[in-house]
Each structure stands twice: as C-alpha cells, then as structure tokens.
Amino acid sequence: MGRNGTGAGRVTLATIAEALGVSRATVSNAYNRPDRLSAQLRAQVLRKAHELGYAGPNPVAATLARGRIAAIGVVLEDPMSFAFADPAASLLLQGISEVCGQQDSALVLIPGPSGPIARVALVDGVICYCDLPDGAALETIRERRLPFVVVDGPAHDGAGHVGIDDRSAAHAAARHLLDLGHRRFGVVAMPMHPDGWEGRPSPEREATAHFLGTRRRMAGYRDALAEADLGHDAAVVEERAPYGRDAGRRAAHVLLARDPRPTAVLAMSDELALGVLDAALSLGLDVPGDLSVVGFDDVPGAALARPALTTVRQPHREKGSAAASMLLPGPVRKDPLVLPTDLVVRGSTGPRRP
Structure with missing residues (x-):
C-alpha cells in the first residue's frame, strides 16, 4: 500500500x-x-x-490552490539561537507570532541575511530584523517580489519600516547622567561592524559604524556630551562582539580599571548593562554610589536587577506586531512607523559623589 x-x-x-x-x-x-x-x-x-x-x-498543492503560503519569514542578523537567547529579540518575536496566530500563519526564522535559507524559504512576506545589506537576501526578496518590512535597520524603497528614534533615546539616557553631575563616562557599545573586532574603537570606526542602531545610539550620547561642552575624551568607548551579558562584563572590567575611572556607564543594551552590574559587584563597587549605569531596551530582567536598572524603554512586542500587521493582505505601508521610547529611572543611577 x-x-x-x-x-x-x-x-x-x-x-x-x-x-x-x-x-x-x-x-x-x-x-x-x-x-x-x-x-x-x-x-x-x-x-x-x-x-x-x-x-x-x-501541502504544496494546497498552497498553489489558495495562492498564498500562510507563512511570514523573519530574517535575523545573528544565528537562530540569538532569537531565543536575547530577551529583546524574544519579545519582538512574540509580537510577530501573535499576529501570525490571528491570521493562521506560520513563522519561519531565517538566520543570516546572506544565508542559503533566505533564497529558498517559502513565505508570503519577510520581516528583516537586521541591517539588510544590498546583498543576497535583499536581491532574493526583490526577485521574488515579496513584500517586506525592515525593523530597526535602514529603510529600503518599497519596504515597510518599523523602528524608534535611537539617537533621541540615547541622548535622553546621557542627559539623565549629566543632570546628575557625571562628567566621566564609559560606553559599552554593541558591535559597530560585522567583523568580530573588540576594543576601543577609533573615531573613524565609530563614525562609519555599519550597524545603524549602534551608530545612532553613539551619536545620541555624543550629542548630549557636546551640549554639555564635554569633548570626545569625556566618554571612553569599549566595543564588544558578540553582544551579550558576558560582553558587558568584559568591557566593564576594562573601563573600571582606568584611572580615573568613569563615574557612569552608558550601555547600548540591557544585556550589556547587566554585565556591567555584574562586573561592578565583583570589584566591590557600589551602584549607584560609586558607579551609575544606564541600559537600553527595558527587558524584563532590567526591573529585577539589583539594583533595578535605569534604562530606555522601547516597545519590542509592539514592533513585532506592527511589522507583521504590515504584511497582511493588501499593500505594505510605505511611510515609516516610529514608535515612542521612555527613560525609566530606577536604582542604578544616582548623583555623582563629590
């Protein structure tokens, strides 16, 4: 049979x-x-x-009969495991999956914007959670005439776009520390280029950062420092890759070994900031008495940290649901959707000690 x-x-x-x-x-x-x-x-x-x-x-015949596959693809900048390990990425995927569930659609994760799966994945539309380059994935999307939405990365002609004003949000984080009297800063930066490099970036590397979010957050910090008449050297930057809590811990140990050490650290994500808190604890530093720390994202772990983390709140789940909704039947929304952010002040920041 x-x-x-x-x-x-x-x-x-x-x-x-x-x-x-x-x-x-x-x-x-x-x-x-x-x-x-x-x-x-x-x-x-x-x-x-x-x-x-x-x-x-x-299933293939059924797909051809109804004229749609009933699946949304998500192109990730990082390996697929990142989507499950990173709290911010996980929240974004929750938002996407909620819309997929309402529309009886599947969710397909596509690791790496240049990977082979990007060329063969059967999907009705694509969400690019990455800085999509003019490379294989973008070429495939355009060749297959797939509707697509970029989240956080650079805008592309004909695509939807969902993001936040990273520069303004980072400016608010730095301004908060300046208002508390801090004048010596450390910055724990996400990767600036996809080359795995670590260390103190040159001004040229910083100015030409490939990753849009990193470049804009760094610019926001610099804007606030310039407004306070502080020069470039007022903030010492340590770039780490891959990005995560261990990266924040390693960067913080370098920053906190300086003499004089920074009195405040700006971290480009909560995972990096939580690593900074770990390093401060291991060095016997009081937060916020000896060191103030500000993160970016407001993932669930930020409020549970000890002390609770001051951070920039951005709506990760709403990003995901908005991006997925743009791919529903009908034309993709072309005007960018910029979602709001808020600075959430908690116990990890305080006035600079005299």
Missing part, C-alpha cells in the same frame, strides 16, 4: 467522497475548514480516509 493509495491506485479526495457518498468539498472541508462540518461527519470522513490509506492533502 502506498502513502496515499491502497494498491489499486492513488487515493484522492474524490475517492473518499465517492466511498462515503458525499461531495468532494465535504471531504476537503474535513481537512481545511473543519468548522463547516459537524464533529460526527468530520470523524466519519477522517476514519474512511484512514481506511483507504489517505495521509492528507498535499
């Missing part, structure tokens, strides 16, 4: 319909629109299908 046959020929929906004395549409509804049948009739259809050796409708 074959997968969809009894040995006497291929079993189809029509075969089952004939055996039961019902219409082909009734058999199809048993698989595709069960709400249209009584529980008893559906059970009867599925039982007969099992007896005849029918495994179910061909």
Whole structure:
C-alpha cells in the first residue's frame, strides 16, 4: 500500500467522497475548514480516509490552490539561537507570532541575511530584523517580489519600516547622567561592524559604524556630551562582539580599571548593562554610589536587577506586531512607523559623589 493509495491506485479526495457518498468539498472541508462540518461527519470522513490509506492533502498543492503560503519569514542578523537567547529579540518575536496566530500563519526564522535559507524559504512576506545589506537576501526578496518590512535597520524603497528614534533615546539616557553631575563616562557599545573586532574603537570606526542602531545610539550620547561642552575624551568607548551579558562584563572590567575611572556607564543594551552590574559587584563597587549605569531596551530582567536598572524603554512586542500587521493582505505601508521610547529611572543611577 502506498502513502496515499491502497494498491489499486492513488487515493484522492474524490475517492473518499465517492466511498462515503458525499461531495468532494465535504471531504476537503474535513481537512481545511473543519468548522463547516459537524464533529460526527468530520470523524466519519477522517476514519474512511484512514481506511483507504489517505495521509492528507498535499501541502504544496494546497498552497498553489489558495495562492498564498500562510507563512511570514523573519530574517535575523545573528544565528537562530540569538532569537531565543536575547530577551529583546524574544519579545519582538512574540509580537510577530501573535499576529501570525490571528491570521493562521506560520513563522519561519531565517538566520543570516546572506544565508542559503533566505533564497529558498517559502513565505508570503519577510520581516528583516537586521541591517539588510544590498546583498543576497535583499536581491532574493526583490526577485521574488515579496513584500517586506525592515525593523530597526535602514529603510529600503518599497519596504515597510518599523523602528524608534535611537539617537533621541540615547541622548535622553546621557542627559539623565549629566543632570546628575557625571562628567566621566564609559560606553559599552554593541558591535559597530560585522567583523568580530573588540576594543576601543577609533573615531573613524565609530563614525562609519555599519550597524545603524549602534551608530545612532553613539551619536545620541555624543550629542548630549557636546551640549554639555564635554569633548570626545569625556566618554571612553569599549566595543564588544558578540553582544551579550558576558560582553558587558568584559568591557566593564576594562573601563573600571582606568584611572580615573568613569563615574557612569552608558550601555547600548540591557544585556550589556547587566554585565556591567555584574562586573561592578565583583570589584566591590557600589551602584549607584560609586558607579551609575544606564541600559537600553527595558527587558524584563532590567526591573529585577539589583539594583533595578535605569534604562530606555522601547516597545519590542509592539514592533513585532506592527511589522507583521504590515504584511497582511493588501499593500505594505510605505511611510515609516516610529514608535515612542521612555527613560525609566530606577536604582542604578544616582548623583555623582563629590
């Protein structure tokens, strides 16, 4: 007996319909629109299908018949494990998956904007959670005429865009510390370029940062310091890759070994900031007495830290749901959607000691 046959020929929906004395549409509804049948009739259809050796409708054929795949792809900048390990990425995916659930669509994760899966993934549209370059993934998206939305990365012609004003949000974080009297700063930066480099970046590396979020957050910090008549050397930057809590811990140990050491640290993410708190604790430094720390994201762990982390709150889940909603049937919204941010002041920041 074959997968969809009894040995006497291929079993189809029509075969089952004939055996039961019902219409082909009734058999199809048993698989595709069960709400249209009584529980008893559906059970009867599925039982007969099992007896005849029918495994179910061909998913490829069903896709061609309805003209859509019912799946949204998410292109990630980092390996797929990042989506599950990083709290901010996880919240964004929650927002996307909520919309997918409402629309009976699947969610397909596509690691790396230049990876081979980006060329073969069967999806109706794509959300690019990355700084999508003019490379393989973008070329494939355009060749297949897929609607796409960029989250946080550079805007592209014909694509939707969801993001925040990173520069303004970072400015608010630095301004908060300046208002508390701080004048010596450390900055723990996310990667500026996709080269895995670590250390104190040159002004040229900083000014030409490939990753848009890093470049804009750094510019926001610099704007606030310039407004306070502080020069470039008022903030010592340590760049780390890959980005995460361990990266923040390692960068902080370098910054806090300086003489004089910074009295405040600006971290470009909460994961980096939590690493800074870990380093301060290991060095016996009081936060915020000896060191103030500000993060960026307001992931759930920020409020649970000890002390609780002052940070920039951005709406990760709303980003995801807005991006997914843009890919619903109909034209993709072309004007950028800029979501609001807030500075959340908690216990990790305080006045500079005299």
